[in-house]
Every structure is written in structure tokens, then in C-alpha cells.
Amino acid sequence: MKFLVYIMVLFFTVPVIAQDNVYPAKKQEGTLVIRNGIVHTGTGQVIQGGVVVIKDGKIQKVGDQVEAVPGAAEVDAAGKHVYPGLILANTDLGLREIISGVRGSNDYYELGDYNPDVRSIVAYNTDSRVINTLRSNGILLANIVPAGRLLTGSSSVVQLDAWTWEDALYKADNGMFLDLPMLLKSPRAGAADPVKEGMKRIETLKLFLQEAKAYSRSAEKKEVNLKFEALRPLFAKKQKLFINANISRQILMAIDLAKTFDIQVVIVGGSDSYLLAGLLRQNNIPVILNSIHALPTLEDDDVDQPFKTPAILQKAGVLFALNDDETSARYRNLAFFAGTAAAYGLSKQEALQAITLNAARILGIDDRAGSLEAGKDANIVITTGDILDMKESVVTEAYIQGRKINLDNKHKQLYDRYRHRYQLP
Numbered sequence: 001m002k003f004l005v006y007i008m009v010l011f012f013t014v015p016v017i018a019q020d021n022v023y024p025a026k027k028q029e030g031t032l033v034i035r036n037g038i039v040h041t042g043t044g045q046v047i048q049g050g051v052v053v054i055k056d057g058k059i060q061k062v063g064d065q066v067e068a069v070p071g072a073a074e075v076d077a078a079g080k081h082v083y084p085g086l087i088l089a090n091t092d093l094g095l096r097e098i099i100s101g102v103r104g105s106n107d108y109y110e111l112g113d114y115n116p117d118v119r120s121i122v123a124y125n126t127d128s129r130v131i132n133t134l135r136s137n138g139i140l141l142a143n144i145v146p147a148g149r150l151l152t153g154s155s156s157v158v159q160l161d162a163w164t165w166e167d168a169l170y171k172a173d174n175g176m177f178l179d180l181p182m183l184l185k186s187p188r189a190g191a192a193d194p195v196k197e198g199m200k201r202i203e204t205l206k207l208f209l210q211e212a213k214a215y216s217r218s219a220e221k222k223e224v225n226l227k228f229e230a231l232r233p234l235f236a237k238k239q240k241l242f243i244n245a246n247i248s249r250q251i252l253m254a255i256d257l258a259k260t261f262d263i264q265v266v267i268v269g270g271s272d273s274y275l276l277a278g279l280l281r282q283n284n285i286p287v288i289l290n291s292i293h294a295l296p297t298l299e300d301d302d303v304d305q306p307f308k309t310p311a312i313l314q315k316a317g318v319l320f321a322l323n324d325d326e327t328s329a330r331y332r333n334l335a336f337f338a339g340t341a342a343a344y345g346l347s348k349q350e351a352l353q354a355i356t357l358n359a360a361r362i363l364g365i366d367d368r369a370g371s372l373e374a375g376k377d378a379n380i381v382i383t384t385g386d387i388l389d390m391k392e393s394v395v396t397e398a399y400i401q402g403r404k405i406n407l408d409n410k411h412k413q414l415y416d417r418y419r420h421r422y423q424l425p
Contacts, residue, residue, distance in 0.1 A: 028402030031055045037077030042084040042356040042371035044349045054378040057402035085140030085379030087359035094124040109147045116230040118153030120146040124165040132409035137332045138381040152177045161405045175242045183249040240264040246271040271297035274309045277316035286319040311345025321359035339388035378402040
């Protein structure tokens with residue numbers, strides 16, 4: 001009976017992986033001009049009646065006055081807003097399709113404490129139906145991250161309109177990810193001290209990193225160690241160590257790792273980062289704030305602390321990005337998280353930067369993405385209202401590397417289906 005139930009579940013869930021009639025767009029060729037829009041460059045500048053000129057997938061010009069381009073296709077964005085494509089900085093998108101119940105649809109978690117040789121990109125599923133719901137909300141790039149127990153592997157940045165993971169790849173293996181132990185005492189009586197146990201695991205991690213660093217410096221090797229080989233870019237500063245750390249103890253430990261091993265570190269989560277903003281700025285350590293639509297980590301914190309943290313980091317001069325890791329909404333509310341931050345101390349343009357240019361800088365792709373500037377990829381979103389306001393924001397067009405992408409998704413298809421079924425206007 002159990003076997004029969006499993007077969008039925010598999011039968012009904014396999015179609016969920018399909019993309020139906022949503023196909024990746026062809027390469028953009030020639031010149032495209034977007035005129036008359038309210039252009040938000042992502043650098044803090046807003047151009048009324050602005051013009052964006054795109055050629056062969058790249059932005060050629062951005063300004064308030066651009067002469068007519070012979071033979072160019074034109075888009076009239078009068079009354080609309082033009083933004084850089086939004087960037088999801090930390091996600092298991094394309095690795096986890098169905099949250100629970102169907103293990104065959106998920107490939108985001110590896111067993112064991114040390115998996116630096118795991119590469120998330122090779123498991124990325126471009127046919128995920130979740131991807132299209134993000135594009136409809138203006139998210140065009142994402143950093144795909146593996147999960148695990150300690151050193152979980154490398155992330156890669158993808159663009160969200162592709163046939164295969166090779167097509168999707170935007171920047172390969174840009175970050176190595178580490179999940180620090182919680183380092184918080186358990187209220188359960190008789191339980192082992194998690195702080196002591198966590199510190200033991202961290203000391204073991206330091207020994208592992210010391211051996212890996214010595215291996216990377218050694219000119220002659222009798223045998224190849226795949227796990228140590230995977231850490232070479234980290235010690236050469238061609239890769240950053242993204243450390244999942246929320247409470248102060250974890251953040252202090254992350255700073256210690258950065259100093260001890262002379263590596264570039266990024267804090268992910270960062271609930272208590274506002275308490276250590278000065279220290280983070282002093283050590284030039286960026287922060288990716290996960291879902292700010294949440295209760296604070298510790299019960300003594302202000303209930304609205306997650307809303308206020310972005311403004312505190314901004315004032316302290318800490319480079320930070322906002323992220324949406326809410327599995328219930330599947331990451332599509334990124335822009336609205338930035339809207340909340342704007343209501344709690346950030347300016348609208350600072351909030352926009354937190355999900356565009358700041359994210360691009362942290363991920364190491366700011367030479368290609370994150371803002372509307374000449375020479376960068378034409379990753380562009382056009383909306384009928386303020387993209388940070390869920391009451392106004394409707395994405396009407398989106399371009400990835402100049403290609404106009406299809407904004408249809410399963411949600412819209414079901415909406416149309418049942419509107420037709422019940423003859424609704």
C-alpha cells in the first residue's frame with residue numbers, strides 16, 4: 001500500500017517540474033531604446049523621462065536626452081518606472097522544488113561536515129516552476145547556495161532565463177558557504193551544552209582550514225586532496241567565505257576566522273549585526289540580511305528590530321544586501337522587504353540599492369550587473385508603479401542581457417484558468 005501511495009505521489013508531482021509554454025528568450029541583437037520612463041539607475045540617481053539604449057545585450061547609454069537611433073526598436077515607458085533587475089543573494093532556488101514530502105525534487109543538502117568540493121551549480125534545475133514566479137516580481141539574478149552541516153560547498157550566480165545550468169551560469173563558484181554552530185545555550189534541562197559542543201566543532205574546523213591553507217601553499221603534492229583543492233580560490237582571495245551567522249557570538253567568530261586565515265568573509269543572516277556594526281565596518285565585512293519580515297532572534301530584542309537593522313548598517317557604513325529566504329512565499333517578496341526597510345529609516349534609493357547594486361558588489365558581479373550604467377548587461381525591469389510597494393508594483397516587462405523574457409508563470413495560468421471556469425470578468 002505504501003509503495004502504491006509513493007507511485008501516485010510521484011505521478012502527480014513530476015509534471016510540477018515542467019516549464020509548460022514558457023521558453024527562454026533568444027539572444028538580443030541590434031539596438032533597443034527604452035524612452036520616457038522614470039529611470040532608477042540603482043546608484044542613487046533618478047532620471048525623469050529617462051532613456052536607456054541597449055545594443056547586443058549591453059547598456060550603451062543612460063540619460064535624460066538621447067538622440068534618435070536609426071533602425072532601433074523602441075519601447076515607450078511613459079508613466080512607468082525602469083529599474084535594474086533585482087538580485088536574490090542567498091537561495092536554494094532550483095535546488096529545492098517541493099518543500100516537503102518529495103525528496104526526488106530536492107537536491108540542496110549534502111551529508112557530512114566538510115563538503116567544500118560540492119558545487120551547487122551542477123544541480124541547478126532551470127525547469128523549476130518557482131523561477132518564473134520570481135521573474136514576475138522583478139528578480140532576474142540569484143545566488144544558488146548548497147546546504148549542509150558545516151562547510152557546505154560553493155555557490156554560483158545564475159540568470160533566470162535559461163535552458164540549462166550552463167546557459168544560466170552568470171558567475172561560477174563565487175562563494176564558499178559555512179554554517180556556524182548556533183553557540184546559544186539550550187533551555188532544556190539536562191541537555192548537553194551546545195556552546196561548548198559548538199566551540200569544539202569550530203576548533204576542528206580551524207584545524208581543517210589550517211591544513212587546507214598549508215596544502216594550497218605547498219608546491220609539491222604526493223596526492224591530490226579534492227576537498228583542499230576546492231579551497232584554493234578562498235585562500236587566494238578569488239572567492240569569499242559566506243558565513244551563516246545570526247547572534248553576536250557567531251558574528252565575532254566569523255570576524256576571527258577572517259583575521260586568522262586572511263580571507264574575505266561575508267555575514268549571512270546577521271540578526272545581531274546592528275550590535276557590531278562598527279566592528280564590521282572596521283573589518284570591511286559585508287552583511288546579507290535574510291528575511292526581515294520576521295521576529296528577532298532573541299526575545300530581549302525590540303519586536304521591530306529586523307525592520308530597523310538595515311538603516312543602522314547604512315548609517316554605520318556597512319555594505320549590506322537584503323535577501324528573502326522565506327520558504328512559504330518562495331522568495332518572491334524581495335522587493336517588498338526593501339520597501340519595509342525604506343519605511344524604517346532607509347531612503348527609497350538606498351533600499352533599492354540593497355537588492356541591486358549592493359548585492360552585486362557582495363557577490364562580485366557589480367562589473368556586469370546591479371545598476372543601469374553604460375557597459376553593463378541590460379538586466380532591466382519595467383513596472384507600472386513603485387517596485388518596493390506591493391500596492392503599486394506590477395512588472396510589465398523584464399529584460400535579461402537585453403532579451404525580453406516571458407513573464408508568464410503557473411500562478412497566472414491558474415488565475416486565468418479559474419477566472420474562465422467561473423466566467424469572472
